Amino acid sequence: xxxxRRIAARGHxxxxxxxxxxxxxxxxxxxxxxxxxxxxxxxxxxxxxLDPPSADALLGRDHLGRSVLVRLVHAAxxxxxxGAATVVAAAVPGILLGLLAAWAGGWTDRxxxxxxxxxxxxxGLLLVLLVVAxxxxxFWPLFLGLSLAMWVEWFRVTRAASGALLASxxxxxxxxxGFGPWHVLRRHVLPEMAPLFGTLAAFGFxxxxxxxxxxxxxxxxxxxxxxxxxxxxxxxLPHYDExxxxxxxxxxxxxxxxxxxxxxxxxxxR
Amino acid sequence: xxxxxxxxxxxxxxxxxxxxxxxxxCFTLVRLLPGDQALRVAEGRxxxxxxxxxxxxxxxxxxxxxxxxxxxxxxxxxxxxxxxLGVSLxxxxxxxxxxxxxxxxxxxxxxxxxxLALLAGPALGLFAGLRPGGVLDQAGMVGAAALRALPxxxxxxxxxxxxxxxxxxxxxxxxxxxxxxxxxALALGLGLAAASARVARDAxxxxxxxxxxxxxxxxxLTRAQAVRQHVPRNAAVPVLxxxxxxxxxxxxxxxxxxxxxxxxxxxxxxxxxxAARDVPMLQGTALSLGLxxxxxxxxxxxxxxxxxxxxxx
Numbered sequence: 001x002x003x004x005r006r007i008a009a010r011g012h013x014x015x016x017x018x019x020x021x022x023x024x025x026x027x028x029x030x031x032x033x034x035x036x037x038x039x040x041x042x043x044x045x046x047x048x049x050l051d052p053p054s055a056d057a058l059l060g061r062d063h064l065g066r067s068v069l070v071r072l073v074h075a076a077x078x079x080x081x082x083g084a085a086t087v088v089a090a091a092v093p094g095i096l097l098g099l100l101a102a103w104a105g106g107w108t109d110r111x112x113x114x115x116x117x118x119x120x121x122x123x124g125l126l127l128v129l130l131v132v133a134x135x136x137x138x139f140w141p142l143f144l145g146l147s148l149a150m151w152v153e154w155f156r157v158t159r160a161a162s163g164a165l166l167a168s169x170x171x172x173x174x175x176x177x178g179f180g181p182w183h184v185l186r187r188h189v190l191p192e193m194a195p196l197f198g199t200l201a202a203f204g205f206x207x208x209x210x211x212x213x214x215x216x217x218x219x220x221x222x223x224x225x226x227x228x229x230x231x232x233x234x235x236x237l238p239h240y241d242e243x244x245x246x247x248x249x250x251x252x253x254x255x256x257x258x259x260x261x262x263x264x265x266x267x268x269x270r
Numbered sequence: 271x272x273x274x275x276x277x278x279x280x281x282x283x284x285x286x287x288x289x290x291x292x293x294x295x296c297f298t299l300v301r302l303l304p305g306d307q308a309l310r311v312a313e314g315r316x317x318x319x320x321x322x323x324x325x326x327x328x329x330x331x332x333x334x335x336x337x338x339x340x341x342x343x344x345x346x347x348x349x350x351x352x353x354x355l356g357v358s359l360x361x362x363x364x365x366x367x368x369x370x371x372x373x374x375x376x377x378x379x380x381x382x383x384x385x386l387a388l389l390a391g392p393a394l395g396l397f398a399g400l401r402p403g404g405v406l407d408q409a410g411m412v413g414a415a416a417l418r419a420l421p422x423x424x425x426x427x428x429x430x431x432x433x434x435x436x437x438x439x440x441x442x443x444x445x446x447x448x449x450x451x452x453x454x455a456l457a458l459g460l461g462l463a464a465a466s467a468r469v470a471r472d473a474x475x476x477x478x479x480x481x482x483x484x485x486x487x488x489x490x491l492t493r494a495q496a497v498r499q500h501v502p503r504n505a506a507v508p509v510l511x512x513x514x515x516x517x518x519x520x521x522x523x524x525x526x527x528x529x530x531x532x533x534x535x536x537x538x539x540x541x542x543x544x545a546a547r548d549v550p551m552l553q554g555t556a557l558s559l560g561l562x563x564x565x566x567x568x569x570x571x572x573x574x575x576x577x578x579x580x581x582x583x
Contacts, residue, residue, distance in 0.1 A: 117287070122292070123517075123563050124522070125521070125522035126521065126525075126556055129541075130296070133547070134299060206419075210421050217526065218423070218541045220541050220544045220545055234423075254421055254424065255419055255420055258419040258420075259419035
């Protein structure tokens with residue numbers, strides 16, 4: 001009953017619906033795209049360089065004769081999976097440590113909060129860049145850096161929200177009735193925080209996808225010939241007037257995904 | 271007065287944290303990079319074709335690379351404390367001098383973008399908020415949502431192609447004349463301006479529907495007078511607070527925009543340093559960007575204190 005009322009209260013505003021549709025389309029493209037569109041994202045056909053759209057390459061070919069559509073769907077898979085993996089890798093430690101800090105209080109809280117402040121002292125991308133510098137072009141430092149920069153937000157939100165919830169009369173009553181911490185968390189704390197987590201996940205996902213694109217674009221993220229939206233754009237920048245669609249398509253995908261996530265998330269929680 | 275001191279103290283702690291974090295990461299980085307560090311430094315000094323084992327050993331002894339890591343870290347920190355950031359492995363110039371040259375360019379670009387976010391955005395938001403649901407409100411908010419979702423680099427390319435190529439109004443690269451600043455500043459500032467417009471709009475709606483606003487009208491003020499008296503200052507605090515939280519976006523954007531437009535600032539140098547694995551340069555640029563971030567944060571704190579007397583105390 002309570003869950004139902006909450007859904008009704010949150011409502012399905014047109015913005016949320018549109019956001020959900022956009023994100024759904026891109027995720028569908030990431031999951032089904034590589035299965036539906038045949039071919040390798042790195043197969044070159046140098047006799048078809050910068051060809052306009054045709055039957056066997058629906059969005060045309062890039063400067064090395066690779067099918068833009070094939071590259072687009074593989075890049076979608078890369079971005080979506082990296083974004084999802086980063087959100088999970090940031091959310092799990094963030095939520096657990098946030099709950100621990102709120103539950104234990106005292107020195108545990110102070111040490112964990114200090115750690116969070118230390119990470120926040122640097123702009124997130126700078127931290128990512130410093131980790132990426134370990135091995136430019138590789139996948140794992142990108143993932144590690146992004147998770148390292150993003151767990152703090154989860155930690156802080158969880159700590160603040162669960163701190164208030166743990167002090168609520170409902171929790172006090174449950175504790176007095178003899179229920180253990182597990183029951184209190186599962187029944188009283190986590191359900192209340194679910195909408196917050198949804199917002200954080202959407203913003204984190206968008207941030208990760210944007211960062212991957214930006215780093216690829218300035219040449220310190222993933223390396224060619226990986227199919228990645230930011231890389232695709234910068235590779236085709238010199239050919240913008242010959243193959244405008246090949247440069248526009250990755251930009252549009254990235255824009256649609258980020259806009260969708262922002263609409264889905266609603267207001268900025270910070 | 272207490273508020274000011276507390277704010278500055280907090281930022282001083284942050285500055286120390288930035289320094290520790292950046293230098294610690296860079297120190298680890300040097301040790302984790304594959305290959306012999308002494309050999310790399312010797313290569314940088316004498317040229318890769320004239321390095322011998324003897325010269326590498328000489329470098330190792332001179333820089334103390336054969337001593338334990340903890341001892342080396344103390345030496346590294348001591349050098350840092352004296353303002354010695356070392357020598358770029360690529361150009362051989364002192365990092366401090368290079369960063370000092372780039373600093374001016376980066377500050378110019380950031381301040382241009384910030385003024386866009388602090389003046390144009392909130393002004394637009396204020397007018398939109400005076401008529402909630404009006405044409406300007408709806409169009410502006412759709413535009414703002416789109417701008418916030420547009421990646422900085424895609425926006426930069428769009429601006430380049432539109433104003434630089436199709437219309438031919440503005441140069442897409444270069445950094446000597448004033449008109450060179452326009453496109454990078456727009457690319458960097460438009461996203462922030464959109465966000466601050468959104469915040470200013472909501473704050474305006476809140477202020478004009480507050481009881482004190484109705485009372486001002488009852489007192490006989492015209493609507494224009496009441497708006498002038500109550501809205502800007504009430505909207506300034508949330509706009510500044512929002513901007514303070516999102517200054518990270520500005521610093522992140524600096525790296526991307528400078529690289530895209532070939533702007534000779536710290537962000538551009540940072541991305542080059544990473545690509546070239548030039549660790550001293552990486553440390554110098556990352557440290558400067560981090561400290562710029564702290565300084566901007568401190569300014570925002572002070573501006574909020576100046577705009578909102580309730581927070582002094």
